[in-house]
Amino acid sequence: xxxxxxxxxxxxxxxxxxxxxxxxxxxxxxxxxxxxxxxxxxxxxxxxxxxxxxxxxxxxxxxxxxxxxxxxxxxxxxxxxxxxxxxxxxxxxxxxxxxxxxxxxxxxxxxxxxxxxxxxxxxxxxxxxxxxxxxxxxxxxxxxxxxxxxxxxxxxxxxxxxxxxxxxxxxxxxxxxxxxxxxxxxxxxxxxxxxxxxxxxxxxxxxxxxxxxxxxxxxxxxxxxxxxxxxxxxxxxxxxxxxxxxxxxxxxxxxxxxxxxxxxxxxxxxxxxxxxxxxxxxxxxxxxxxxxxxxxxxxxxxxxxxxxxxxxxxxxxxxxxxxxxxxxxxxxxxxxxxxxxxxxxxxxxxxxxxxxxxxxxxxxxxxxxxxxxxxxxxxxxxxxxxxxxxxxxxxxxxxxxxxxxxxxxxxxxxxxxxxxxxxxxxxxxxxxxxxxxxxxxxxxxxxxxxxx
Numbered sequence: 001x002x003x004x005x006x007x008x009x010x011x012x013x014x015x016x017x018x019x020x021x022x023x024x025x026x027x028x029x030x031x032x033x034x035x036x037x038x039x040x041x042x043x044x045x046x047x048x049x050x051x052x053x054x055x056x057x058x059x060x061x062x063x064x065x066x067x068x069x070x071x072x073x074x075x076x077x078x079x080x081x082x083x084x085x086x087x088x089x090x091x092x093x094x095x096x097x098x099x100x101x102x103x104x105x106x107x108x109x110x111x112x113x114x115x116x117x118x119x120x121x122x123x124x125x126x127x128x129x130x131x132x133x134x135x136x137x138x139x140x141x142x143x144x145x146x147x148x149x150x151x152x153x154x155x156x157x158x159x160x161x162x163x164x165x166x167x168x169x170x171x172x173x174x175x176x177x178x179x180x181x182x183x184x185x186x187x188x189x190x191x192x193x194x195x196x197x198x199x200x201x202x203x204x205x206x207x208x209x210x211x212x213x214x215x216x217x218x219x220x221x222x223x224x225x226x227x228x229x230x231x232x233x234x235x236x237x238x239x240x241x242x243x244x245x246x247x248x249x250x251x252x253x254x255x256x257x258x259x260x261x262x263x264x265x266x267x268x269x270x271x272x273x274x275x276x277x278x279x280x281x282x283x284x285x286x287x288x289x290x291x292x293x294x295x296x297x298x299x300x301x302x303x304x305x306x307x308x309x310x311x312x313x314x315x316x317x318x319x320x321x322x323x324x325x326x327x328x329x330x331x332x333x334x335x336x337x338x339x340x341x342x343x344x345x346x347x348x349x350x351x352x353x354x355x356x357x358x359x360x361x362x363x364x365x366x367x368x369x370x371x372x373x374x375x376x377x378x379x380x381x382x383x384x385x386x387x388x389x390x391x392x393x394x395x396x397x398x399x400x401x402x403x404x405x406x407x408x409x410x411x412x413x414x415x416x417x418x419x420x421x422x423x424x425x426x427x428x429x430x431x432x433x434x435x436x437x438x439x440x441x442x443x444x445x446x447x448x449x450x451x452x
Contacts, residue, residue, distance in 0.1 A: 023061035053085035286327040308334040336360040362386035368394025392418025
């Protein structure tokens with residue numbers, strides 16, 4: 001309508017068609033929204049506002065479609081109401097505050113918001129002076145992580161799976177499928193184990209496309225559950241040396257070694273050393289082209305020019321997309337091509353990525369041909385082949401990979417015999433097949449120990 005007004009072009013038929021189609025789909029959206037609201041997983045007050053503004057949008061769209069002569073008046077009102085309906089729809093889908101940043105994204109790499117220092121207090125009894133530490137792990141560390149990464153889907157405004165994580169009572173209650181917390185055992189707690197699943201798994205939390213927990217945040221939740229998942233302030237005594245300086249602390253709760261627990265892996269030594277080496281800044285034009293293709297590029301550390309490239313949200317993937325990466329081959333340290341139609345011909349473009357340490361190729365179309373090339377990458381440490389067609393023949397080629405430490409083979413065409421041959425040839429390589437784990441493996445997530 002604005003185009004027609006400005007250019008004086010005749011667009012009446014196109015405008016009518018647009019309003020007719022828009023109104024038709026608005027009514028379909030209202031129907032789908034009503035069905036979704038019946039799940040009871042959303043805040044009823046917010047649903048009411050979204051519901052009535054949505055219906056009003058559809059009704060106004062109908063009036064606008066038929067009122068050709070004075071269309072500008074109902075059209076303007078429709079746009080305003082549609083904006084309100086869309087905003088509340090965004091709140092329901094993505095959580096309140098989705099539109100404007102509130103600083104919580106800093107949690108991705110930094111300390112949890114609201115985390116406070118433990119209070120160390122000196123007390124005196126018949127044996128003399130002692131130091132105690134007051135800690136409130138849930139309030140100061142766990143709750144801020146839940147608020148930043150989980151409340152969008154699991155709070156009073158939205159309860160996906162019938163689960164709320166905004167209070168002790170609801171956390172203990174669990175969701176539609178029962179309890180999510182087993183105090184003292186992170187591996188058996190869905191609240192933690194679901195965080196370890198590959199992003200492509202329907203049960204992975206947070207869902208694919210949402211802001212994921214950092215390794216530090218995962219460690220916070222793991223530590224809290226391992227120590228008993230207490231919702232109260234705790235006190236522990238700090239042992240002292242002869243010069244009255246604290247040297248060690250007693251654990252609040254002993255770790256239960258009889259259960260499988262989740263281990264938060266340390267940064268690979270090779271990668272850490274690599275990040276200390278200077279490298280030129282990447283070409284900004286190449287970065288812009290990749291971002292235009294929805295490739296997520298993240299600096300490995302503050303002030304570093306090394307990058308992590310994630311193609312998980314890339315649409316219309318093709319060979320040229322990977323070729324574009326060749327312009328920043330020296331800067332890319334981690335590369336995630338999960339779920340993309342990557343073929344052996346695409347992997348050939350990675351031959352010159354000498355600084356690549358982690359490569360995710362799960363659920364791609366690669367075959368054994370790619371493994372011969374990948375085995376030549378000098379710094380490759382982690383390789384995820386989950387859900388690919390690689391066989392024992394290709395697996396044997398990985399024995400020549402100089403620094404490979406972990407390879408993930410869940411749901412591949414490899415056999416136990418082929419895996420054992422690799423283990424004998426390279427006992428230093430950890431082969432993850434998923435058969436001894438409580439969760440499907442993923443190199444970008446923490447892993448579960450093999451013990452049970």
